[in-house]
Amino acid sequence: MRVVSADDIQKILTYRALIDALADAFKSDIVVPVRHHHTIPQPGADATLLLMPAWTLSLAAQPDAKPVSTFAGRAADDQRYIGCKIVTVFPDNAKLQRPSVHGQYLLLSGETGEPLAMIEGRTLTAWRTACASALAARYLAREDASHLVMVGAGALAPHLIRAHASVRPIKRVTLWNRTRARAISLGFGIAVAGIEVDIAETLEEAVREADIVSCATLSPEPLIKGAWLKKGTHLDLVGGFTPKMREADDQAVKRSRIFVDTRAGAAKEAGDIVVPMKKKIIDAKAIKGDLFDLTRGKVKGRTSAPQITLFKSVGSAIEDLAAAMLVWKGLTG
Template sequence: MRTIDAETIDRVLTRADMVAALRAGFAEAMVTPVRHHHTLARAGEPTAMLLLMPAWSDTAETIGEDAVMGVKLVSVVPGNAARGLPSVVGAYVLMSGVTGEPLAVIDGSRLTLWRTAAASALAADHLARVDAQRMVMVGAGALAEHLIEAHTAIRPIREVRVWNRSLERAQELAAKFADRAFTVTATDDLEGAVVAADLVSTATMSSDPVVRGAWLAPGTHLDLVGAYTPKMRETDDTAIGRARIYVDTRAGALAEAGDLVQPITEGRITAADVVGDLADLCRGTVAGRGGAEEITLFKSVGTALEDLVAARLVWRRVAALG
């Protein structure tokens, strides 16, 4: 059994390859039980969570030699921000789907960053305008850098503006992209940045709307990645009402995403207003963007399918190196 660290993941993957792997994975037959949530009370800081996310290749008909299964063990600790540590930490255990033999233990934090950003980019490939050039990144945590990398890999982004509650954090993130073909700058004017954007990506821990629907120009794609519980929100009812809505998985988003759960509970929209999920888009059973003026919205809460596909890709790349 191999141990695969974060640096190895970065070395063997590309953004385009990860998006392609997820595109194929969402079209495959996979089993993804509902993930286990366990809340952990933490004295003097926000509640933490322990997540268990299993998945395996669908072997109902036959077991192929490349069948895999695995489980991600994740801790979500918001208080880690004050410690200078990532909020999401964990490990992924990949096993043979034939024998059950452990193949690898993979850095779960880095795997999560790669697969989450790639899922958003995959959705944007179906939902964002093909000529999208201006991006806004709301939030400057660990995931923000990966979202910028993934979105700029699949759309001709020329300008990225980063907003964070701490302008200094936004400036630090922008500085990481100083030598790139596209420009990345920090801003303290979120409304002005969103009004001018073609693509808005959010990755925050907010419990209250950060991006207002009234700010969205026709043709904008809104990529909501934070707010992973029913009590959290990154955008308001106006945005939800104006947008054509898609999710990574219906079961996950309709149970966990506050941006959808709250307006559904209040009767402002219904579950039927969710047009489709990533499997629908990848299999071609629902259409993506309907026109240049349409506002589209993708809500991600994460799915074990993404982790299994990402872990399988990393394992294959590492194994090929010998």
């Protein structure tokens, strides 16, 4: 079994290649059982253990199936894979100056069950999460979107910036974080040719000017107000992954054409969707589609330039498996 480090992942993956691999994955035959989500009590904020399995299916087991692509290493010989990500989220780790999220990804042969690789999970997750948002933005953000506001300055932020910049002509990035010093630090670390980076004086002022607002926080209270969103804005909500987390208020949700990564995940785990539904601000019909629908052409994303769009992701094992397979293909040729 090969141990794959964060450096290995960084050398192999590119944003465009992974976005394309994710698009193909959502069109493909991948089994994704319900994510195991366990709360672990802690003296401060509770921790979370996530187990996320997925596997590809053999075409031989589906007589009527037709391959839609050769995505992420799924070759003509129908090579199969099994994968499982093990993740821990400890929100209070920031107080200890340690990452809040840790994880590993185990990739196995779908033919024999043989372990193939143990892949560093935090980096793999950051790449696939950012690229899932960029995949959604292909359908939901205006084609001329040039100003991105990045809310949050954690490990995911630079990936979101670069991923969005790979699908839209981003010329300006405005950073905002509760701790301004961290936003400044992130700004120094962002080096993308042709992009101007600045630090927001206030979140409201930045959001009112944005074409795309991307949020990657663990906020329990809404940060983005619907009243701030100008016509044509695309709102990308990434950070919250439990019903108790929110990054946008009810008005932002109500004003938007809503899409999610997966309906089952978002309707159960995303506070930005679950809470407005419980309050009857929106109903199930307000979710116009997910990444399955968008990539398969079953529903149109943005339908007009003035429209406000919203994408909410909570993560899917499909994305992890697609990323792991792309890494494996890069290692083995």
